[in-house]
Amino acid sequence: MGIRSIYVGLLASFLTTAPLAVAANGVAGDYLAGRQASFLGDYKAAAHYYGRAILFDPKKPELLERAVLANIALGEVTHAANLADRLTDLGLSSQLAHMAQVARAARDENFEEVIQAIANDRGLGPLSDGLVTAWSQLGLGDMSAALIGFDEVGKIQGLAPFATYHKALALASVGDFESAEALFATDGGTVMGGTRRAVMARAVILAHLDRQEEALTLLETAFGKDLDPELSDLRAALGEDTPPPFTFVRSARDGLSEVFFTLGRALAAESSDDFTLVYARLAEYLRQDHVDAILLCAELLEELQQYDLAVATFADVPQESSSFHAAELGRAEALRAQDKLEDAAEVLQNLSRTHGDLPVVHSSLGDLLRQLERFEEAGQAYTDALERFEEISDRQWFLYYARAITFERRDMWEQAEADFRKALELNPDQPNVLNYLGYSLVEKQIKLDEALSMIERAAAARPNSGYITDSLGWVLYRLGRYEEAVIHMERAAELMPIDPIINDHLGDVYWAVDRKMEARFMWKRALSFVDWEEASEEADPERIRRKIDQGLDQVLAEEGAPPLKSANAGD
Numbered sequence: 001m002g003i004r005s006i007y008v009g010l011l012a013s014f015l016t017t018a019p020l021a022v023a024a025n026g027v028a029g030d031y032l033a034g035r036q037a038s039f040l041g042d043y044k045a046a047a048h049y050y051g052r053a054i055l056f057d058p059k060k061p062e063l064l065e066r067a068v069l070a071n072i073a074l075g076e077v078t079h080a081a082n083l084a085d086r087l088t089d090l091g092l093s094s095q096l097a098h099m100a101q102v103a104r105a106a107r108d109e110n111f112e113e114v115i116q117a118i119a120n121d122r123g124l125g126p127l128s129d130g131l132v133t134a135w136s137q138l139g140l141g142d143m144s145a146a147l148i149g150f151d152e153v154g155k156i157q158g159l160a161p162f163a164t165y166h167k168a169l170a171l172a173s174v175g176d177f178e179s180a181e182a183l184f185a186t187d188g189g190t191v192m193g194g195t196r197r198a199v200m201a202r203a204v205i206l207a208h209l210d211r212q213e214e215a216l217t218l219l220e221t222a223f224g225k226d227l228d229p230e231l232s233d234l235r236a237a238l239g240e241d242t243p244p245p246f247t248f249v250r251s252a253r254d255g256l257s258e259v260f261f262t263l264g265r266a267l268a269a270e271s272s273d274d275f276t277l278v279y280a281r282l283a284e285y286l287r288q289d290h291v292d293a294i295l296l297c298a299e300l301l302e303e304l305q306q307y308d309l310a311v312a313t314f315a316d317v318p319q320e321s322s323s324f325h326a327a328e329l330g331r332a333e334a335l336r337a338q339d340k341l342e343d344a345a346e347v348l349q350n351l352s353r354t355h356g357d358l359p360v361v362h363s364s365l366g367d368l369l370r371q372l373e374r375f376e377e378a379g380q381a382y383t384d385a386l387e388r389f390e391e392i393s394d395r396q397w398f399l400y401y402a403r404a405i406t407f408e409r410r411d412m413w414e415q416a417e418a419d420f421r422k423a424l425e426l427n428p429d430q431p432n433v434l435n436y437l438g439y440s441l442v443e444k445q446i447k448l449d450e451a452l453s454m455i456e457r458a459a460a461a462r463p464n465s466g467y468i469t470d471s472l473g474w475v476l477y478r479l480g481r482y483e484e485a486v487i488h489m490e491r492a493a494e495l496m497p498i499d500p501i502i503n504d505h506l507g508d509v510y511w512a513v514d515r516k517m518e519a520r521f522m523w524k525r526a527l528s529f530v531d532w533e534e535a536s537e538e539a540d541p542e543r544i545r546r547k548i549d550q551g552l553d554q555v556l557a558e559e560g561a562p563p564l565k566s567a568n569a570g571d
Helices: 010-014 027-039 043-056 061-074 077-089 095-107 111-119 129-139 143-154 160-173 177-184 196-208 212-223 229-238 252-267 273-286 291-303 307-314 324-337 341-354 359-371 375-387 394-409 413-426 431-444 448-461 466-478 482-495 500-512 516-528 541-550 552-558
Strands: none
Touching: 027 043, 027 061, 043 061, 043 307, 061 077, 061 095, 061 273, 077 095, 077 273, 095 111, 095 129, 095 252, 095 273, 111 129, 129 143, 129 160, 129 252, 143 160, 160 177, 160 196, 160 252, 177 196, 196 212, 196 229, 212 229, 252 273, 252 291, 273 291, 291 307, 291 324, 307 324, 324 341, 324 359, 341 359, 359 375, 359 394, 375 394, 394 413, 394 431, 413 431, 431 448, 431 466, 448 466, 466 482, 466 500, 482 500, 500 516, 500 541, 500 552, 516 541, 541 552
């Protein structure tokens, strides 16, 4: 039985109490409001309404249990544990309540209480209890019992990597680096699948064994040469005469925090976000400087679309942390998701001043400024990002592509085309670049044969992309191959039926093949979608109205454009 099978249905078992009967007093409205908030993942509102309902009925089990969950999700674990005490006083068993109570006892370093709770079947569950007990034994000063406990966990199918990892951390926390490294070296050094924290912990352990070169090689093998600030700081520390302190676990309480974090991270891909959030919040509660746990909480809240909570949680990472830039990038993204684009831009602009050596800061700022249509500033941000790479590799194709768009939007075609072609040099078959450059050439009515070749390659790579299929139909239209264009334009309209540009293009193509009634119908459809929130600014409603009233031939004549001419006209 592995980690997944152990926890099938566990989240559902968190809330074990029976549904609350709708009463005539004030509890019903608050309960229903709290339940709706829980359904929406709005933990702040859920905690508020359940808290109010509890004032009316302080002994209602479901109210208490749901309030426990909401408060843990908010990070208010002590309050959750106090609510859990009421459930215990009622003689009820709730795994959520037990988790909050065990975490509170561990935070107070009352390890005897933690061990007793697990012995009395008031623990966290089969995956956690053995590791929690072993760390608590260490907290009581009984290393022998702790090591035996880790070994017992390792006998459970699927849990050996966790047991080995935590046993190694426990040994390192008391200075036995040689025994810790022996455990990390088992199974080819793949303990915990070579996760980031495991690799970093092992590197520090190797440094304490005077094996700095091995530690540096380990970092480079795992993460490459272009390291983020946290890894760069570690690499620099490993190069010093004195090894960096082992801070991954400094105490039994830190070890218990790591239990919640590692299990939460491992379960993230298999379980719901709110389930993982419980583990991450408990890890943060036990160790407030566990930056990885804080970031995990914030990322989960963002996934749950609780953007205000995500923004606040990202802000909990202190500026002196080597992960501060990651937290600020996350905070900006959460603000962006709320359409608070100017606030997000301010965060990134401030970050560019404090962490201006990081390309990702400038590229993220460029993306946001491009969304705000501040193309000149966006282009400069992409330039700043490119200048911070020691050498250009194929990974930088997107920066050239994005900067090309900022040039194209400012009618700086020579610079735009150069960047598009540089992006293709780095990533020759990238569909988005092929399509954008090809479509731009079509709109400028230059190099149409090359444009067709580019767009055909893009369409072959992304046959279900409405935009790329539209581009293929449009270049064929520009080349006068109207009958061929119809097939692709109709397909594009099937893929993106409410896009005004695609409907407008299909109308033009129908007109070109003398299907004029259908053309006017498509132009009217296009006009009806112009105000669609994601509609392209290229849609020109006035021009579409003129085509409906006068026909495409007359509009082209008024614009001084060449008349429609089929490539097969001479056949």
